[in-house]
Amino acid sequence: MVEKVLIANRGEIALRVARACRELGIACVAVYSTADADSAVVRFADEAVHIGPPAAARSYLHIPSIIGAALKTGADAIHPGYGFLSEDPYFAEICAEHGITFIGPPASVMEKMGNKATARQAMKEAGLPLLPGTIEPVATADEAQYVADDIGYPVIIKAAAGGGGRGMSVVNRREDLRRAYQMTRATAQAIFKDSNVYIERYLRTARHTEIQIVCDSLGDGIHLGERDCSVQRRHQKLIEEAPSIHLTPELRAAMGSAAVKGALSVGYTGAGTMEFLLDEEGRYWFMEMNTRIQVEHPVSEMVTGIDLIKEQIRVAQGQPLTHSQDEVRLTGHAIECRINAEDPARDFAPAAGRLEEFAPPGGPWTRVDSHCRPGWMVSPYYDSLIAKLIVWAPDRGEALDRMARALSEFRVNGPGMRTTIGFHQRVFAHPVFRSGDFYTDFIDRHMAG
Amino acid sequence: MSEVEEHPEQHEEKLLDSLVRQARDLSKAMPGALSRVTVTAGDHQVEVEWQAPVTVAAVAGAVPATAFSPATAVTAAVPAFEPEAPIGHAVVAPLVGTFYRAAEPGATPYVNEGDVVEAGQELAIVEAMKIMNRVEADRAGRIVKILPSDGEMVEYGQELMYIEPVSSDTE
Numbered sequence: 001m002v003e004k005v006l007i008a009n010r011g012e013i014a015l016r017v018a019r020a021c022r023e024l025g026i027a028c029v030a031v032y033s034t035a036d037a038d039s040a041v042v043r044f045a046d047e048a049v050h051i052g053p054p055a056a057a058r059s060y061l062h063i064p065s066i067i068g069a070a071l072k073t074g075a076d077a078i079h080p081g082y083g084f085l086s087e088d089p090y091f092a093e094i095c096a097e098h099g100i101t102f103i104g105p106p107a108s109v110m111e112k113m114g115n116k117a118t119a120r121q122a123m124k125e126a127g128l129p130l131l132p133g134t135i136e137p138v139a140t141a142d143e144a145q146y147v148a149d150d151i152g153y154p155v156i157i158k159a160a161a162g163g164g165g166r167g168m169s170v171v172n173r174r175e176d177l178r179r180a181y182q183m184t185r186a187t188a189q190a191i192f193k194d195s196n197v198y199i200e201r202y203l204r205t206a207r208h209t210e211i212q213i214v215c216d217s218l219g220d221g222i223h224l225g226e227r228d229c230s231v232q233r234r235h236q237k238l239i240e241e242a243p244s245i246h247l248t249p250e251l252r253a254a255m256g257s258a259a260v261k262g263a264l265s266v267g268y269t270g271a272g273t274m275e276f277l278l279d280e281e282g283r284y285w286f287m288e289m290n291t292r293i294q295v296e297h298p299v300s301e302m303v304t305g306i307d308l309i310k311e312q313i314r315v316a317q318g319q320p321l322t323h324s325q326d327e328v329r330l331t332g333h334a335i336e337c338r339i340n341a342e343d344p345a346r347d348f349a350p351a352a353g354r355l356e357e358f359a360p361p362g363g364p365w366t367r368v369d370s371h372c373r374p375g376w377m378v379s380p381y382y383d384s385l386i387a388k389l390i391v392w393a394p395d396r397g398e399a400l401d402r403m404a405r406a407l408s409e410f411r412v413n414g415p416g417m418r419t420t421i422g423f424h425q426r427v428f429a430h431p432v433f434r435s436g437d438f439y440t441d442f443i444d445r446h447m448a449g
Numbered sequence: 450m451s452e453v454e455e456h457p458e459q460h461e462e463k464l465l466d467s468l469v470r471q472a473r474d475l476s477k478a479m480p481g482a483l484s485r486v487t488v489t490a491g492d493h494q495v496e497v498e499w500q501a502p503v504t505v506a507a508v509a510g511a512v513p514a515t516a517f518s519p520a521t522a523v524t525a526a527v528p529a530f531e532p533e534a535p536i537g538h539a540v541v542a543p544l545v546g547t548f549y550r551a552a553e554p555g556a557t558p559y560v561n562e563g564d565v566v567e568a569g570q571e572l573a574i575v576e577a578m579k580i581m582n583r584v585e586a587d588r589a590g591r592i593v594k595i596l597p598s599d600g601e602m603v604e605y606g607q608e609l610m611y612i613e614p615v616s617s618d619t620e
Contacts, residue, residue: 050604051545058544064577065605072602242532304470330524 001316002026003100006070007041009081010060011372012388013293014041017079020309023284029073029404031066033059035379040371047073047264061082063091070100077101077316079309083383086292087114087163103316104270105291112266113289117160118196120286126265128258128286131277144181147199149174156202157181159188159195163290165235166191170202184225205439206277207234209284211259212300214271214308216315221264222325223256224300224308231427233348233443238420239427240296240334242303244278245396245436251282260325262286271297276308282351295338295388298369302334302392332392333399337407339370339387341378343418350378351418361409365392378417386412386419396436402430423447537593537611540584542603546577550599558599564592565615572610575603590614 004027007014014030021028025145030045042048052059053387059065061084070078078095080086080103080258092107105109113119121135125174131152137160148155150169157180159167167188169180182199189195208229215221220388226247231239243252259274273290297308315321342348353377359414360368370387372378391406393399407428412419427433432446542548550558550573561573566586573584590612596601 049545050606052605059605060543063578065545068547068577068602072545073606449541 002313003078004029004046004075004079005103005313006031006066006073006075006100007045007079007081007235008060008066009079009084009086010036010041010371010382011385012041012369013081013295014039015044015371017081017309017367018044020307020313023307024310024313029069029075030071031060033381035377035381040373040376045122049073050125054379056084056381061096067094067098067100068179070095071098075100077103077242077313079103079313080292082275082292082295083170087116097206101316103273103312105268109267110291111268113268113272113291114163115160116158116162116288117196119289120198122266123262123289125185128262129284131200131203131285133266134198137196137198138181141178141181144197144199145174145177147266147422148177151199151201154202154204155199157184157195157197157199159184159192161192161196162188163192163265163288164262165232165237167197203277203279204441206279207244207246208237208274208275208440209247209255209278209295210273211256212271212273212288212294212297212308213256213259213263213268214311214315214321215260215263215268216321217269217318218320219264221260221268222321222323223260223320224304224306224328224330225252225330226255227296229296230438230440231391231433232440233441237296237338238330239335239337239424240299240397241333241399242299243330243333246278246282248282251284258286263289270315271308295385296336298367298388298390299336300336301329302365302367302390303332305331332394332398335399335403336388336390337403337424338385338420339389339410339412340384340420341386341417341423342384342420344420344423348420350379350380350382350384351416353414353416354378355386355412355414355417357411357413359411360387360411361389361406363406363409366406367391372412378414400428400434470550482551503583537613538590539589539608540572540586540610540612542607542609543582543584544575544577545604546575546582546602548609549574549576549599549604550552550595560592560595560610562595564591566590566592566612584609586612587613588612 005021006029007017008031018028027046027254029070030041030048031051032039032042032048034053049072052062074390078100085091089111092102092104092110095102114120117137120130124130134147138147154170154172157169171177171180178392184197185195188197209226210229211226212224213221225242226244227240227242228244229237229240237315255276262274263272264272271293273294275287276284277287278284301308343351355372355374358372358374360370367390369386372386389406391399391402407421407425410421430446434440440444560566567587570586571583572586574581575584592610593613594611594618596608
């Protein structure tokens, strides 16, 4: 059994994991860089270890320091959160070699599903629908041209090792293909140290619909319904909601069981997300799998009442799932807004600085997951997420009104500080967003300028 | 660009140490060249300034750093205190790992308290995942204190040894 969890992350997710540990009666260890020496999770955790300077490569991404911190404190498990080392199979393997439980899937499964090309192959074998496109990486510009002409435009070129919305190019016209192919390869090499790319059809009027799953090590898996994440800017999610108003109960059950079947077919354990594209006719295609907890997991927690972080920790210890599929009930509607320290007027450029005022909203069914407080320095070294604002209501209309109310309460100020709060307020006032009848191009089409 | 850590409830006798440590940590943490470091006990402040803008390379899970405007010093008020005499310059751990005073078990320690060392001399090793990381003297002087015991796990920035300057007429 796990007795002490080291949290190999920072920010709101580190605090979220620490809270779950506390409720489970498990000790937790925070690790921190110099920039995070007085962070919320350092204050909250039972122990804290200084692992390096602010640069992530020498702290939160530095495996020897994190393993060293676990050995120093006697932690018997590591929760990687999201980002950083959460999808690094090598890190999962190193944990296992040191007798430390990695709270996530086995390294080999993570490796297979973390690569978009091998994941597509595995899910094809499991019988999941895939968009027309390549399974094997496309090796040359000539081959890319041939493949794209065959699929038909628009196409999307994706880095096989990509993630987090990076390493993707949409190509609308035949004459743009070669340049986009070369650029995506170069970007993929620079960011992911792997220049392999593949090509698939791009659906402009599609909805980004993802299924939350959890599998235990006894071979059981369940899904917790879907999240609609269609409000994106440059493939970065800004707003997520559950359930999707575009799924019938039958379609939800079909997509959910396909997701679980796909995950179990590769021996997946832990929490994970299967991302699908959904079109207007209710057809869906597997896109990729995220082999970790996701930023937007709270919306699934709010509509199911299941604590996903606790569930991750339980199944990592070999315990069975707490719910059968029949016991998972979706109730009401939940929405999450990502509050980022970014300036929407300057193309969402990160706007770090010290928070003079940080007054999150409260009130009924209003949840704020954040590590921030007045006086906290929003560091330029890490991602710009400062808070996740989540509301729940019996139906979507009331949830929209509740979110608008909560956003109007949220006060964040400081020298140079800009946030996405005002941008979210404009989205929630937009009739197209309120209607729910929008696609992944909502921001470009309706919020430009 | 500058940053100050506040210590409103620090015990007085620990205040100077804390100020020195904060200044040192901040100065090491900053990506640009240092332009000024101030540790004023009477005025109760730590002040670190460095050159900007500096861009840190993007890594997975992080975003590229934003440039700050340079030299916007912030000063934190801290309670008054009587400083202790400084115990010397601290050599700190370069990363998390196991502190060893000798190259292998049973071997002669690299240094002992009282030894005079040259800048660049090996003082100890910090082992992390089978990799031996040298800890070197970043200045010449006498080792006045060795803090962790041999084989102890240390964290990043933890003080390992104090080096006191040796005046030239005694050398």
